Amino acid sequence: SQTIHQWPATLVQPVGSPLSLECTVEGTSNPNLYWYRQAAGRGLQLLFYSVGIGQISSEVPQNLSASRPQDRQFILSSKKLLLSDSGFYLCAWSDDSRQPQHFGDGTRLSIL
Amino acid sequence: LAKTTQPISMDSYEGQEVNITCSHNNIATNDYITWYQQFPSQGPRFIIQGYKTKVTNEVASLFIPADRKSSTLSLPRVSLSDTAVYYCLVGGDTGTASKLTFGTGTRLQVTL
Secondary structure, eight states: OOEEEEEOSEEEEOTTOOEEEEEEEESOSSOEEEEEEEOTTOOEEEEEEEEETTEEEEOSOSSEEEEEEETTEEEEEESSOOGGGOEEEEEEEESSTTSOOEEOOOEEEEEO | OOOOBOOSEEEEETTOOEEEEEEOTTOOTTOEEEEEEEOTTSOOEEEEEESSEEEEOSSOEEEEOTTOSEEEEEESSOOGGGOEEEEEEEEOOTTOGGGOEEOOOEEEEEEO
16 A cells, blocks of 8 residues: 655754755655645645656745655755744645645644 | 635534535636545545545545536534544646645534
């Protein structure tokens, strides 16, 4: 069966520090991969999605970036975090754009 | 871009049927309608997906009228554990993940 792993579960970082969140999927090949951010009490905002290795589409201009170095690995990064980057970050996968997405447990990021 | 609109919140007593409606007036021909459930500090979980008419699975039913401009998630005999936020997602054209749009979500509160 397919599984998705996201880590860390929680992270506290100072303003201006770098960020690297990792997401891996097991049990499937060539999945669509997604990064979302959810502010407290708000809905999900799609940040990035990828349909293949090295293929990244950005939805929202920001100081975040994403990379897909391997088929089932999706990384969210930042060189310098801002206070506004705080939130709940969720990774998801799907077989294609029409299929339901399956989410990880999320990373709660707090910027001090 | 198929924007969705849902009620912000709903209340129900345990054992009742709950119907949550999502409006998506600009739904595209190839868009699917997908509903998710989210508990606090967890990633959304897939509930049901449909394209037209009615879809039923072991936990819910999804009703989609002929014009597809809205959809209704029906939860039979809710329990306290169904207290969660429910999201309607419209989209899914292959290769157009950028058009996937989560609604604002409906916060369902179930009480005794």
